[in-house]
Amino acid sequence: xxxxxxxxxxxxxxxxxxxxxxxxxxxxxxxxxxxxxxxxxxxxxxxxxxxxxxxxxxxxxxxxxxxxxxxxxxxxxxxxxxxxxxxxxxxxxxxxxxxxxxxxxxxxxxxxxxxxxxxxxxxxxxxxxxxxxxxxxxxxxxxxxxxxxxxxxxxxxxxxxxxxxxxxxxxxxxxxxxxxxxxxxxxxxxxxxxxxxxxxxx
Amino acid sequence: xxxxxxxxxxxxxxxxxxxxxxxxxxxxxxxxxxxxxxxxxxxxxxxxxxxxxxxxxxxxxxxxxxxxxxxxxxxxxxxxxxxxxxxxxxxxxxxxxxxxxxxxxxxxxxxxxxxxxxxxxxxxxxxxxxxxxxxxxxxxxxxxxxxxxxxxxxxxxxxxxxxxxxxxxxxxxxxxxxxxxxxxxxxxxxxxxxxxxxxxxxxxxxxxxxxxxxxxxxxxxxxxxxxxxxxxxxxxxxxxxxxxxxxxxxxxxxxxxxxxxxxxxxxxxxxxxxxxxxxxxxxxxxxxxxxxxxxxxxxxxxxxxxxxxxxxxxxxxxxxxxxxxxxxxxxxxxxxxxxxxxxxxxxxxxxxxxxxxxxxxxxxxxxxxxxxxxxxxxxxxxxxxx
Numbered sequence: 250x251x252x253x254x255x256x257x258x259x260x261x262x263x264x265x266x267x268x269x270x271x272x273x274x275x276x277x278x279x280x281x282x283x284x285x286x287x288x289x290x291x292x293x294x295x296x297x298x299x300x301x302x303x304x305x306x307x308x309x310x311x312x313x314x315x316x317x318x319x320x321x322x323x324x325x326x327x328x329x330x331x332x333x334x335x336x337x338x339x340x341x342x343x344x345x346x347x348x349x350x351x352x353x354x355x356x357x358x359x360x361x362x363x364x365x366x367x368x369x370x371x372x373x374x375x376x377x378x379x380x381x382x383x384x385x386x387x388x389x390x391x392x393x394x395x396x397x398x399x400x401x402x403x404x405x406x407x408x409x410x411x412x413x414x415x416x417x418x419x420x421x422x423x424x425x426x427x428x429x430x431x432x433x434x435x436x437x438x439x440x441x442x443x444x445x446x447x448x449x450x451x
Numbered sequence: 452x453x454x455x456x457x458x459x460x461x462x463x464x465x466x467x468x469x470x471x472x473x474x475x476x477x478x479x480x481x482x483x484x485x486x487x488x489x490x491x492x493x494x495x496x497x498x499x500x501x502x503x504x505x506x507x508x509x510x511x512x513x514x515x516x517x518x519x520x521x522x523x524x525x526x527x528x529x530x531x532x533x534x535x536x537x538x539x540x541x542x543x544x545x546x547x548x549x550x551x552x553x554x555x556x557x558x559x560x561x562x563x564x565x566x567x568x569x570x571x572x573x574x575x576x577x578x579x580x581x582x583x584x585x586x587x588x589x590x591x592x593x594x595x596x597x598x599x600x601x602x603x604x605x606x607x608x609x610x611x612x613x614x615x616x617x618x619x620x621x622x623x624x625x626x627x628x629x630x631x632x633x634x635x636x637x638x639x640x641x642x643x644x645x646x647x648x649x650x651x652x653x654x655x656x657x658x659x660x661x662x663x664x665x666x667x668x669x670x671x672x673x674x675x676x677x678x679x680x681x682x683x684x685x686x687x688x689x690x691x692x693x694x695x696x697x698x699x700x701x702x703x704x705x706x707x708x709x710x711x712x713x714x715x716x717x718x719x720x721x722x723x724x725x726x727x728x729x730x731x732x733x734x735x736x737x738x739x740x741x742x743x744x745x746x747x748x749x750x751x752x753x754x755x756x757x758x759x760x761x762x763x764x765x766x767x768x769x770x771x772x773x774x775x776x777x778x779x780x781x782x783x784x785x786x787x788x789x790x791x792x793x794x795x796x797x798x799x800x801x802x803x804x805x806x807x808x809x810x811x812x813x814x815x816x817x818x819x820x821x822x823x824x825x826x827x828x829x830x831x832x833x834x835x836x837x
Contacts, residue, residue, distance in 0.1 A: 258764070267761075270834065273833075273834050276833060276837070291797055296836050298836050314834060314835060314836045315834060316757075318758055318759075318760035319760055319761050321758075322834065
């Protein structure tokens with residue numbers, strides 16, 4: 250770790266994707282997207298847009314744009330190379346961990362804020378399914394249960410933060426009942442809530 | 452073609468001047484403990500007192516004390532600690548005033564003091580990062596113990612009206628401290644002229660070694676040691692004298708004083724050459740800070756729709772070393788607090804780049820930067836959300 254930090258702040262793969270980002274959306278290119286997803290906020294310093302073309306329920310092609318730091322650029326670039334060709338279902342389940350692993354690792358403090366590519370991709374797939382009038386069969390499967398007692402998932406929390414129904418942890422507890430039974434999830438929920446507020450700039 | 456190394460991060464630290472290095476090498480044999488009574492101790496003590504005098508001359512400290520510390524952070528902490536102690540001991544004046552754009556060694560110290568119950572006010576700054584005197588005056592009162600305002604800002608270069616602030620504060624009976632770390636060697640710094648009671652500086656910002664700084668005190672002002680345990684520095688700061696570093700600092704102080712008039716003009720010319728060049732070549736840029744009251748070697752620029760860390764790293768790949776105001780690259784992901792405190796838009800605060808010049812920079816280097824920077828910004832903007 251110390252050795253490669255001395256060589257460069259990020260891994261050689263990150264450096265390569267930062268210097269030569271793949272599948273960025275060139276202004277001149279006409280890209281007819283079937284689905285578009287956008288996540289992130291300027292408050293966090295990272296904002297990202299993903300455009301997908303879908304054919305036979307596979308990601309046929311993908312373009313992206315990002316305002317962000319080196320790890321945001323590299324992780325979105327890596328996401329694009331991993332996602333193209335994947336069946337929608339697999340693409341939907343592409344995780345930040347997979348992207349980070351493919352990059353040869355990222356500094357701890359960069360992981361949460363800058364790996365947004367998977368979320369933007371998911372938003373693009375959501376958009377595609379909605380536009381084509383289809384049910385989203387995976388939305389609940391990708392959810393991670395944060396509060397086991399009350400079965401509160403990260404997706405549920407994300408919805409509540411995004412819609413501003415829960416603007417404080419107290420409101421979140423009132424709506425979902427999280428943390429009211431064993432209380433074990435409280436630190437994790439506080440962290441998630443904080444990240445989401447940052448992400449949606451609320 | 453071999454890639455050049457262009458160091459434009461002189462506000463972070465500077466290269467050690469060759470004469471300073473020579474003096475320090477020579478001083479390496481001077482290992483006597485300056486507190487010892489024997490010949491070797493006395494020899495070291497003489498050299499240390501010469502350095503003390505060099506610093507005294509550099510900052511026009513009159514008959515006040517020059518206390519060697521491990522750097523400006525320690526000097527700043529010493530000041531806040533001694534006023535905290537006075538408050539603890541029941542002093543009538545219990546409030547401390549500083550500004551929103553101080554160095555972290557002050558911002559974080561007062562944040563801590565606030566957390567544990569002390570009364571601290573942060574004076575806001577205008578959109579150029581400068582303290583507005585009327586706002587400072589509104590905060591002052593006869594319960595204020597200390598007013599601390601930096602002389603020149605490390606990030607945007609804005610020079611504060613310290614003399615005017617000191618006059619106001621003194622009228623209310625408060626003591627005045629100024630962190631002059633970034634100003635030394637770039638603008639004239641006179642404790643007498645500024646009329647401040649305490650002043651901090653650090654050697655490595657003006658071609659001296661790291662790990663050595665000064666807290667200068669006006670004669671007769673309150674003092675209490677931050678580091679206890681010895682009679683060094685007239686009992687003001689314990690710890691065996693760091694002969695080599697102190698001699699390096701003294702040498703750097705002499706050079707800084709001698710070269711200041713020319714250096715000031717030269718740095719400003721380089722800075723302006725870069726500023727004008729950037730504004731000519733890159734559309735939609737915002738130059739941060741106060742352009743009238745500005746440290747000569749500092750240029751802080753925001754490039755909307757291009758993020759700071761990315762710019763920094765693309766420049767690094769071209770051999771150009773700068774820094775970004777946001778702490779993105781350095782641990783936290785927060786945008787520049789200095790720019791946010793100056794009312795700069797959050798996106799601009801994420802995309803600011805600080806170019807800081809020093810004595811070794813040349814016009815050719817500026818030309819090289821002006822060749823490499825525009826395509827980097829263009830590229831990042833093309834990749835950015837439209």
